[in-house]
Amino acid sequence: MDATVRKIVEEASASSVTARPSREEAEAAVEVLLRWIGETPSREGLLDTPRRVVKAYEEIFGGYDQEPAEILTRTFEEVAGYDEMVLVRNIDFISHCEHHMVPIIGKAHVAYQPDGRVLGLSKIARVVDIYARRLQTQEAMTEQVAAVIDAALTPRGVAVMIEAEHMCMSMRGIRTKGSSTITTSFFGTFKDDRAEQARFLSMIK
Template sequence: MDATAKSGTVTALDKVTRHKPSQEEVENAVRTLIAWAGDDPTREGLIETPGRVARAYSELFAGYEQSASDALSKIFREVGGYDDIVLLKDIPFHSHCEHHMVPFFGKAHIAYLPHEGVVGLSKLARLVDVFARRLQTQETMTQQIIDALNENLNPRGAAVMLEAEHMCMTMRGVHSHGVTTITHRFTGVFAEEREERERFFAFVGKR
């Protein structure tokens, strides 16, 4: 991966073109993992598992085939002069940690101050899904979402907060249950004006 892609910019990550292993290669890899774990990939309960895992991965990591720009492409400019905060909170998401490939899941809160128009509310939820369905860190995902908002909507300000529980902490390692990780980013008016940040926190119930 080149330096641009490592930076997490939306342009570099959207619709990345790379060689994908064949279905047969994927299924053989799953059989290898099953055998490495200590089980028999040819026994009745596992013989169809490689195909199931391949199909599940196609869904769980569909974000690599999706574009944030497409999700935010339809902008409505006739909003009756509305220019105050637009906020969608408690957007559920699930993703996979790029370090251990185990799930992390939680809620996203997104807000922006319109400048050139607004997008449909469902598109904000779709935006979260585009980035969640990739191998991720919570910090990177937070940055990617706000970058996409700024690049596609050109708002006067944007705010993103993610709250998530990471299975790499609960299923392995320190086995800490019920721990929530919070990340957030502010740009534009939200970054410049404390009052706007306070409004955001109040709306999402973190004040």
């Protein structure tokens, strides 16, 4: 595995997450935030909010409890010699910005060129979902998805494009509704061959 790829995968590993506080501590933190914004946690509509928020966070940020590399351990070799591009387009995801903890809503497009082994198509979508269910920057998420597929499958090339709207720009700050950000990551043949990059981009459209 290339040293750069290894570094990306290791830094994104769920095992690097620090020890978590208890559920009770997490719920108490939500109550503090409610009081900080000017609310009264004891009023009827908010009595159960800390519990609900913590339960929702378990699902929204469930990517910390999953290891993407483990999802990719099962591959298939009986593919009749297929070695052309495999592309999964328009994988919907919702992540959260690590700077403001507000949503990043977008689509991922992931392609690879097999070298004797292929993945189950659902595994690609699951990898995107796992990384999305962590606090992210779009740039880092793009690199993580590409790097873990490259490391697990050792294909001839990997290409990832993510296009997303950031609520930290739409809901606050400059409030530019509808703007989108596009990031790409290319490994192997997609990085070395501009024609393959162009083919990937044209197939997305």
